Amino acid sequence: MQILQGEAARAALSRSFNDIPVPESVLARNEQLYGERLTPQQVVERILADVRVRGDDALLDWTEKVDGFRPTLRVSAEEIGAAQIGPELLAALRLAIRRVRDFYRQQPAHGWIDYGAGGALGQLVRPLSRVGVYVPGGLAPLISTLIHTAVPAQVAGVPEIVVTTPPNREGQIHPAILVAARELGIEQVFRVGGAQAIAALAYGTASIPRVDKVAGPGNLFVVIAKRLVFGQVGIESLPGPTETLVIADDTASARYVAADLLAQAEHLGAEPVLISPSRDLLIRVQAELGGQIEALPEPNRSWARDSIESRMKIVLAADLSEALDLANLYAPEHLCLLTRDPWSLLGSVRRAGGVFVGEDSMEALGDYVAGPSHVMPTGGTARFMSPVNVRDFQNIISVVGVNAAELARIGPAAALLARAEGLEAHARAIESRLMVPDE
Numbered sequence: 001m002q003i004l005q006g007e008a009a010r011a012a013l014s015r016s017f018n019d020i021p022v023p024e025s026v027l028a029r030n031e032q033l034y035g036e037r038l039t040p041q042q043v044v045e046r047i048l049a050d051v052r053v054r055g056d057d058a059l060l061d062w063t064e065k066v067d068g069f070r071p072t073l074r075v076s077a078e079e080i081g082a083a084q085i086g087p088e089l090l091a092a093l094r095l096a097i098r099r100v101r102d103f104y105r106q107q108p109a110h111g112w113i114d115y116g117a118g119g120a121l122g123q124l125v126r127p128l129s130r131v132g133v134y135v136p137g138g139l140a141p142l143i144s145t146l147i148h149t150a151v152p153a154q155v156a157g158v159p160e161i162v163v164t165t166p167p168n169r170e171g172q173i174h175p176a177i178l179v180a181a182r183e184l185g186i187e188q189v190f191r192v193g194g195a196q197a198i199a200a201l202a203y204g205t206a207s208i209p210r211v212d213k214v215a216g217p218g219n220l221f222v223v224i225a226k227r228l229v230f231g232q233v234g235i236e237s238l239p240g241p242t243e244t245l246v247i248a249d250d251t252a253s254a255r256y257v258a259a260d261l262l263a264q265a266e267h268l269g270a271e272p273v274l275i276s277p278s279r280d281l282l283i284r285v286q287a288e289l290g291g292q293i294e295a296l297p298e299p300n301r302s303w304a305r306d307s308i309e310s311r312m313k314i315v316l317a318a319d320l321s322e323a324l325d326l327a328n329l330y331a332p333e334h335l336c337l338l339t340r341d342p343w344s345l346l347g348s349v350r351r352a353g354g355v356f357v358g359e360d361s362m363e364a365l366g367d368y369v370a371g372p373s374h375v376m377p378t379g380g381t382a383r384f385m386s387p388v389n390v391r392d393f394q395n396i397i398s399v400v401g402v403n404a405a406e407l408a409r410i411g412p413a414a415a416l417l418a419r420a421e422g423l424e425a426h427a428r429a430i431e432s433r434l435m436v437p438d439e
């Protein structure tokens, strides 16, 4: 594999969300499904327009066409109640819920009101009323994603959560997703995925209630749909196909570096990036990757090989400082630091969804039980977006309650600014309170 350096590395790691690459496999599947090589954007536009007009019928038609099954949309309370998983998996699921909940309970997310000499100013914080959570399920049923999205919303105080997730070819949802919903007290789960699920949550249908905000990651179709419905509904961020950037030096274990790259490479469409100041490490990791890919079972081997062969970038940096500059430029979803003294690099990290410090804090642990939500910004959007968190599920309402003395002090300036804007009624509204009342 080609090793990039200097300007070539900078060019390869600079990106704009608008030119997010569409894998050839997606275009080929679209040709099969639609008889022409439609882009995901074109497909999503059709789906959104159709669901908006035809509601549930459109959801069923698109699910049948794309997922191969015409499902009963709502999972009944009996099905949620009857879902079973083994005791060890249940214990793991409960551990994940507890650790994510404990993490988000630490996030400062309260309102404040300052009662000063001039009256009161502050911010009220209120939970959103109804939130939609998208749980990916195209290739792997991402049980953990339900936990990592719904729990921060619940900590924020959201009373109603609506879950959508695609059914498998038998029209089923993985029982652990239903058990997780039950553990979280979520009653509304719908068998629908992709852009049609996002459309349903944004517009509402006879079966699926319209929500105030849609959260959760997904493939290109999901991400594009979320981008297109923004404004009609709130969108927490645009977490799409996953990516991991590892910075490793000559002290890193090539085995661990390869394992961490492959852990994310097995997500379809993932982008693995490795940056090191050591050419020797880069060569050793490539050899390890070959062996570890071969040792994976199918279909994971094919998914990981596709990510490594089609999208992996390998960069030789002059030193760790250049490695961090390049990482900040790329703004990865996951930044993994596998160096002699990883904590010394933390101060230079400026753009990333999450940073994983040292070889015992592998990103795969973060996917499940570390604590922070694994739903993190991708595609370079970490330049301006953050991982899912409590604030995503709250409104802030500004409070203004100044008293008469304060009004007398600051009112004239406001009236002056209003007249400078040519807004006479604004000025008069202020001055009407400044006038001494007639005896």
Ligand SMILES: NC(=O)c1ccc[n+]([C@@H]2O[C@H](COP(=O)([O-])OP(=O)(O)OC[C@H]3O[C@@H](n4cnc5c(N)ncnc54)[C@H](O)[C@@H]3O)[C@@H](O)[C@H]2O)c1
Residues within 6 Å of the ligand: 026, 029, 030, 033, 043, 063, 066, 067, 135, 136, 137, 138, 139, 140, 142, 145, 166, 192, 193, 194, 195, 196, 217, 218, 219, 220, 221, 222, 239, 240, 241, 242, 267, 268, 269, 270, 333, 374, 375, 376, 377, 378
């Ligand atoms: N960034 C994050 O925080 C994060 C977290 C978890 C997962 N992810 C990403 O989520 C993604 C999950 O993808 P997935 O595909 O497995 O599941 P998914 O649920 O996101 O998408 C599957 C759905 O896509 C739709 N679809 C697929 N091909 C289509 C086509 N040709 N036309 C119309 N619709 C189509 C179908 O409706 C299908 O049900 C992965 O890329 C993974 O990396 C990201």
Ligand SMILES: N[C@H](CO)Cc1c[nH]c[nH+]1
Residues within 6 Å of the ligand: 142, 144, 145, 242, 264, 267, 367, 374, 375, 376
């Ligand atoms: N790494 C994915 C994106 O952050 C999330 C995930 C869920 N399950 C396994 N991995």
Ligand SMILES: [Zn+2]
Residues within 6 Å of the ligand: 242, 263, 264, 267, 364, 367
């Ligand atoms: Zn993962």
